[in-house]
Amino acid sequence: MPRLPNSSPHTRAVLHSLLGTYPAPTYGYDLSKATELKSGTLYPILQRLHEQGYLDAQWEDSTHAGKPPRHIYRLTEAGLKLARERKDATGPARSLKGALT
Amino acid sequence: MSPDEWPQGMENEADSVADHEWAHQTRLYRGQHRKVWIPMVGIVLGSAVFLRLDWSPSDAANQLGMAWLLVCALALGASTRSRLSWLVAGTALPASLVLWHLAIIWLGWSLPYHMEPAGIAGPLSLSLLMVPGLLMARLGSWLAHRFRPG
Numbered sequence: 001m002p003r004l005p006n007s008s009p010h011t012r013a014v015l016h017s018l019l020g021t022y023p024a025p026t027y028g029y030d031l032s033k034a035t036e037l038k039s040g041t042l043y044p045i046l047q048r049l050h051e052q053g054y055l056d057a058q059w060e061d062s063t064h065a066g067k068p069p070r071h072i073y074r075l076t077e078a079g080l081k082l083a084r085e086r087k088d089a090t091g092p093a094r095s096l097k098g099a100l101t
Numbered sequence: 102m103s104p105d106e107w108p109q110g111m112e113n114e115a116d117s118v119a120d121h122e123w124a125h126q127t128r129l130y131r132g133q134h135r136k137v138w139i140p141m142v143g144i145v146l147g148s149a150v151f152l153r154l155d156w157s158p159s160d161a162a163n164q165l166g167m168a169w170l171l172v173c174a175l176a177l178g179a180s181t182r183s184r185l186s187w188l189v190a191g192t193a194l195p196a197s198l199v200l201w202h203l204a205i206i207w208l209g210w211s212l213p214y215h216m217e218p219a220g221i222a223g224p225l226s227l228s229l230l231m232v233p234g235l236l237m238a239r240l241g242s243w244l245a246h247r248f249r250p251g
Contacts, residue, residue: 027114028110028111028114028127029114029117029118029120029123032123035124038126038130039111039123039126039127039130039131040126040130043111043130047107050102055103057110058102058203058231059102059106059110062117064117067116067117068112068113068117069113069115069163070110070113070114070117071102071110071114
């Protein structure tokens with residue numbers, strides 16, 4: 001039986017984390033810590049979800065002086081639906097500890 | 102957000118967090134996050150020079166072409182980051198030569214030198230150049246991974 005797209009454990013963990021904070025946006029660092037995924041695994045997943053229209057990625061000005069703007073990520077409507085489907089289909093993944101820390 | 106903005110986003114995220122280990126790891130990955138068109142341009146230019154050198158009956162050009170193939174394969178292999186992309190680096194130039202010779206036969210053109218064996222076997226025999234190409238690309242890939250800083 002063919003595997004569902006975006007159903008790998010890593011992608012599910014990312015979707016679950018984003019779902020846990022929705023509609024609040026999340027930073028890449030928080031997602032990395034929450035899912036325990038390294039940058040080299042997390043960012044390709046985020047990029048793919050973004051290219052597929054499941055993830056909204058925006059720049060956010062830093063609240064700390066001298067710090068550069070950061071990317072914030074939030075599920076789109078389609079991403080929200082996908083995250084719920086993947087959660088229902090395969091059970092819960094790792095949860096997110098907090099958003100925008 | 103365009104694909105070009107992702108590396109900058111990673112860099113900024115690394116600059117924004119106090120977790121130095123995570124920031125270091127992210128910068129390493131961001132450094133590997135290269136634009137794919139750079140090696141593609143290398144392959145196109147390398148192939149163009151390789152085919153130009155091939156279009157000559159002189160032995161010097163022939164030897165220069167072989168040296169060019171080895172150098173290009175080494176450099177392209179060293180520029181690759183993903184696990185198996187050295188295979189592309191090693192086969193790109195020989196494959197371009199094989200296709201070019203097949204195209205010449207198909208178009209009914211003639212080479213500036215006598216090709217042995219004649220016919221389709223000639224271009225196909227050129228695919229043997231993939232052996233030194235792959236060896237040099239693998240060497241380049243290994244050297245780059247061995248001595249790459251960070």
